[in-house]
Amino acid sequence: MMILDDRELNAERVHHHDGDSRLQRWLLGMRHLLVEADHFSFVNAYLPWRYPLGSLAMAAVAAALCGWFVHARAYLLLIGVGSVIVLGVIWPKVSLLAIRGHLKFEDRRTVEGKGTRARLVVSNYLPIGSWGLRLRGGHEDAGSGSVVNLAVVPGWRTTEFEFPYVPPLRGEYPRGSAALRTGFPFGLWEAERSLATTGSLLVWPRSLPLDDIPEAAASDRTREGLVFQNRAGHSGDFFGVRPYVRGDSLRRIHWPQSARYDRLIVCERQASANLHLQVVLDVLPSVHGGNGPYSSREWAIRIAATLIEAFLNRGALVHLVVDDRSVATGSGTSHRERLLDTLAKIPPKTSKTIGEVLSSSPVRRFRDGLQVVITTDRGLQRADAWPHGGKAIILRAASFGAVAEPERHDRPLLVRPWIEITDANNVAGQFRRGWREVLNAN
Incomplete structure (x- = not known):
């Protein structure tokens, strides 16, 4: 009998343990490479195992190969998997063939954060009901998430659904196309049916409460x-x-x-x-920071809406100049709607710099009242001249996030800010404090 000493036994265990560890590390590395890591993000959409339908298709191919090379009983599995695939693909399309619907809003206008109520009228012309319907779209594009889920639309019936609708941002809604989608019964594939839209919803930017307005807005020519x-x-x-x-x-x-x-x-x-206010608004995307509802661009629009609301409530004459649009001087309810409609419809892409806007005829000819220019520090660097008596409300673009163009330090600001916004997390509070300082200075 051969007797191994302790050192040989330990060496043998260590060698065996090292082999297992290498195998485990290799398997974990492959798992990280194929599943967890995003090294192949550009081909993720084409990897079949990432989707239920692709996984079932691979199972069907495996069952067919097993039936051909191993045993004919594997064809039973192929029939079962194929039936699930066919039913999961055809049924959603069939259930939407006779579905018709339209979406309408109770109000024509609303304000950010307030919302309204929407009604969805769906008619089903088939004797069988449709289950698992979802209203998709209505925001930036048709695939922007579910707005409301519908449990079932009964057959041979017109059903009306009412639900709250709170748009995330100012603008005109619905944006893009609204559609009903369903993946019932297995969620392998979703069919879609476009909806007609009755009317549209215009969402105004929200405004901030202001205590008073400065006497600098009073006309010097007309007492x-x-x-x-x-x-x-x-x-x-x-x-x-x-x-x-x-x-x-x-x-x-x-x-x-x-x-x-x-x-x-x-x-x-x-x-x-006669109180007279002219608001000059810089909405060039490249000089603003951040994206979405909390970008400096959207806050500049809200500040413009705040000034318009406050001055109109005091009976002032208000004139708005934004990009290539100029809303003529006026007052009253109808003029308020024109001004706020213009702010709500500002497109995502504009081309005019603040320098070009300041050199336009309506801005250069303004002499009587208060002229307020709302821009960012980067936008102000593009201005070659400043209107006499104009007040600047400046938002620091860097505090709101990255901008499309790098920061420029070669040119100083033309004017000292009337009100300056430097805290992106407390724009409303900082603006109200600056406004109180303006009132006290007068």
Whole structure:
């Protein structure tokens, strides 16, 4: 009998253990390469095992090979797998053949975050019901996620579904095409039926509450207007009293106060003025930072909507200049709708720089009232000239994320910001604080 010492036994165990470890590492590496890692992301869409239908197709091929080379009973498995594939592919298409529907909104206009209610009317002309329907689309494209799930649409019946609809961003909805999709019963493949849309929903940018507006918006040429200000004038509500000055009308003498102080005291009333605001908005995508609802571009549009709402509520005349569009000066409800509709319909791609907008005729000719230019620090570097008396609301693009063009430091800013936004996480609070400082400075 041959006796092995401890060192030989340990060496044999270590060799066996090293072999197992190498095999495990190799298997884990292959798993990481083929499943977990994304080295082949460009061919992921063509890998059959990543999809249920592809996996079943590979199972059918394996069953066919087994039936041919091993035993004929494997063909039973082939028949079963093939039946699942055929039913999963044909049934969704058949169930949508006789489906017709249209989507409509209860309101024509709404505001970001407020939303509205939508109604989906679906008619099924088959005697059998359709299950597992989903309304897809309505946002940026047709495949932008499910809006609402429908359990079943009964046969030979028209069914109406009502659901809340909250658009994620300002604009005109639905964007792209809305469609009903279903993958019932196995979810192997989804069929789709386009929907008609009755009317559209226009979503305005939301605005921020403002306490007051600065007196700098008052017209210097026209002293009499429709808006009363907290300063002495000849019309409006009672403002205060003061000693009589030669030339004051006797109708304005406050006789009880005059008798008390034994001298003539005159009542003062508020002054009326025409408030005039021009908003110049820079929406060139390359100078803004971030993407989606919280980008500097969308916040600039919301700030413009805030100024428009605040001044119109005070009876001001408001004029908007954005990209190649100029909404003429006006006031009232209909003008408010025109202005906010214009902001809601600003396209994703625009071409004019703030320099080109500032050199346009409506901006250069503005002389009477308050002119506010809303842009970013990168946009301001593209301006060659600045309008006389114009106020700048500047958003720091870098704080909102990357921009399409690299930052430029070769040119200083033309003007000192009237209000500056540097915190992307607290734009509303920072803007309101800056607005209060503007009011206190006046």
